[in-house]
Every structure is written in C-alpha cells, then in structure tokens.
Amino acid sequence: MPTITSAASKKQAKSTTRVNAGKAAASAGSQMYGRLLSGPALLEDMAAYRKAVSATPESAREFLTRLGVLTRSGKPKKLIRG
Numbered sequence: 001m002p003t004i005t006s007a008a009s010k011k012q013a014k015s016t017t018r019v020n021a022g023k024a025a026a027s028a029g030s031q032m033y034g035r036l037l038s039g040p041a042l043l044e045d046m047a048a049y050r051k052a053v054s055a056t057p058e059s060a061r062e063f064l065t066r067l068g069v070l071t072r073s074g075k076p077k078k079l080i081r082g
Contacts, residue, residue: 037045053063064070071077 052059054060061070061074065072065074069077069079
C-alpha cells in the first residue's frame with residue numbers, strides 16, 4: 001500500500017537535487033557561494049557560471065528549464081498569454 005510519505009520524500013529528494021545543482025553551478029567560478037561579490041570578482045563569477053551553463057546542450061537545457069523558458073520535455077513554453 002503506497003504511503004504519502006514516500007511521495008513526499010521523492011518530491012523532497014528531487015527538490016534537494018535541484019538545490020544542489022544550483023549550488024554547484026553557482027560555485028563553478030570563484031567558489032564564493034553564499035557571499036556577495038562585487039566588481040571584477042562578480043564579473044569573473046558570472047563568466048564562469050555562463051561557461052558552466054553553456055558547456056553542454058544538457059546543462060543549457062537544464063538551465064532554461066529552471067529559468068522557466070522550456071518545459072520538462074524540452075519544448076519552449078508559451079510565455080505571453082493573450
């Protein structure tokens with residue numbers, strides 16, 4: 001008999017995976033996750049993040065999905081409703 005806790009734990013595990021992926025990508029540059037950067041350090045960190053996100057088609061798709069531009073299946077979302 002399936003329990004609610006198993007579904008909740010799956011959702012929590014998925015959420016934790018996303019958070020960990022975000023932390024890894026954020027720390028790809030200057031390894032200063034959790035600190036405020038400014039000036040040249042900020043620019044270097046942004047450049048490193050851009051390189052990490054665009055390194056492979058898979059990482060780019062994952063970034064665009066987290067951003068909300070693509071669906072989970074990889075199709076573009078309709079962003080303007082009218």
